[in-house]
Amino acid sequence: xxxxxxxxxxxxxxxxxxxxxxxxxxxxxxxxxxxxxxxxxxxxxxxxxxxxxxxxxxxxxxxxxxxxxxxxxxxxxxxxxxxxxxxxxxxxxxxxxxxxxxxxxxxxxxxxxxxxxxxxxxxxxxxxxxxxxxxxxxxxxxxxxxxxxxxxxxxxxxxxxxxx
Ligand SMILES: [Zn+2]
Numbered sequence: 001x002x003x004x005x006x007x008x009x010x011x012x013x014x015x016x017x018x019x020x021x022x023x024x025x026x027x028x029x030x031x032x033x034x035x036x037x038x039x040x041x042x043x044x045x046x047x048x049x050x051x052x053x054x055x056x057x058x059x060x061x062x063x064x065x066x067x068x069x070x071x072x073x074x075x076x077x078x079x080x081x082x083x084x085x086x087x088x089x090x091x092x093x094x095x096x097x098x099x100x101x102x103x104x105x106x107x108x109x110x111x112x113x114x115x116x117x118x119x120x121x122x123x124x125x126x127x128x129x130x131x132x133x134x135x136x137x138x139x140x141x142x143x144x145x146x147x148x149x150x151x152x153x154x155x156x157x158x159x160x161x162x163x164x
Pocket of ligand 1: 007008009010011012027030031032033
């Protein structure tokens with residue numbers, strides 16, 4: 001997560017100071033701006049694809065063995081339900097159908113708040129090579145959720161699915 005060095009309001013150097021019992025970056029010298037650094041909402045999609053398979057993606061810059069869920073930031077003014085379908089369309093070229101929301105998951109290491117969804121899609125995949133390095137299609141029963149971020153949402157979904 002990049003941090004600010006200078007005040008976005010008056011361009012003075014920011015410094016670390018306590019505000020409401022937390023260390024914050026503040027513009028103590030001049031205008032009093034506080035960089036609250038609140039978590040950023042991210043939408044993520046478990047993409048169920050055709051016959052009992054999932055599509056996992058690898059973003060550019062990830063290690064070669066890493067695959068995760070389609071995810072992305074909301075646009076200003078965008079509804080999360082629409083944002084998640086837009087991300088699936090952009091990254092994989094698929095018109096997905098929204099099945100359900102799986103809830104909200106904290107990803108503190110990245111200062112994100114994940115809004116996870118189950119979506120279904122079919123048809124030819126057209127991967128966006130600017131955003132993704134690769135994708136893979138795996139049988140749902142072979143999915144092994146990772147213990148952080150969107151992996152927590154995937155784990156919850158698999159458990160729920162198993163229990164029927
Ligand atoms: Zn300032």
